[in-house]
Amino acid sequence: MRIFDPHIHMTSRTTDDYEAMHAAGVRALVEPAFWLGQPRTSLGSFTDYFDALVGWERFRASQFGIAHHCTIALNPKEANDPRCAEVLDVLPRYLAKDGVVAVGEVGFDSMTVEEEKAFARQLELAVEFELPAMVHTPHRDKEQGTRRTLELVTESGLAPGMVVVDHLNEVTVDQVDEAGCWMGFSIYPDTKMDEHRMVAVLQRRGLDRVLVNSAADWGRSDPLKTAKTGAAMLAAGFSADDVDRVLWRNPIEFFGQSGRLLVDPDLADDASDAGSDASATFEGNSILRGSRD
Numbered sequence: 001m002r003i004f005d006p007h008i009h010m011t012s013r014t015t016d017d018y019e020a021m022h023a024a025g026v027r028a029l030v031e032p033a034f035w036l037g038q039p040r041t042s043l044g045s046f047t048d049y050f051d052a053l054v055g056w057e058r059f060r061a062s063q064f065g066i067a068h069h070c071t072i073a074l075n076p077k078e079a080n081d082p083r084c085a086e087v088l089d090v091l092p093r094y095l096a097k098d099g100v101v102a103v104g105e106v107g108f109d110s111m112t113v114e115e116e117k118a119f120a121r122q123l124e125l126a127v128e129f130e131l132p133a134m135v136h137t138p139h140r141d142k143e144q145g146t147r148r149t150l151e152l153v154t155e156s157g158l159a160p161g162m163v164v165v166d167h168l169n170e171v172t173v174d175q176v177d178e179a180g181c182w183m184g185f186s187i188y189p190d191t192k193m194d195e196h197r198m199v200a201v202l203q204r205r206g207l208d209r210v211l212v213n214s215a216a217d218w219g220r221s222d223p224l225k226t227a228k229t230g231a232a233m234l235a236a237g238f239s240a241d242d243v244d245r246v247l248w249r250n251p252i253e254f255f256g257q258s259g260r261l262l263v264d265p266d267l268a269d270d271a272s273d274a275g276s277d278a279s280a281t282f283e284g285n286s287i288l289r290g291s292r293d
């Protein structure tokens, strides 16, 4: 099984996770810029974070045989903090970089005026940079948030096929499907969407325009939920080709629209990549801690 996790926050994960993901078949991922739990108080903490996403984290993933891409944005939650407003001005610098495959996560958290302004502005940037957009839907008021999200997408002029609306469930999927956007599903360990509910959604509406992700981050989450969804699909009678479509070819098709993928789309299913050199360095730093003698 070859897996492309289209939404996972590796900055918050360990080297054990990288090893387990590689063993489960993960060969590529997208790490969206998001909220770190602790509020940021200045522009500098955002630019350092964005630099880490396109630099150190990509290097770290490469040491485990995984191609790391990212998306860049001012996230919905911090769009409410006036100290973070300047972030919007530095985004163009990052949206031009290699391996930045979308604008995101954008969207709504609490559906405020500030969130809507930042969201609309960033959809404009997606149009300007000809990039897809990754849209977060609120965990509360999900239905109304999704409806307003789709209105803003229409107003932006960004083609629906360039937009993934994420964290969907059985209630919100149909309106996103009708709008022609891609449908993202985050599979969580104890709450919300799980792999069995995901399989039922796939049985009901098919495999078109569906992305399945672990959304693993600093909260309770599981970076192997993509592989577990693949296993649940097989157990439910889907073919290996169906699993490959959902877990590999669909994310390649969606993020390939950026023209900036760093992974071979035809990567062999059983590719055991050339062993990485753990002593390799990024700006003088390696993933080893000190020397071994």
Ligand SMILES: [Zn+2]
Pocket: 007, 009, 032, 034, 105, 215, 217
């Ligand atoms: Zn996320």
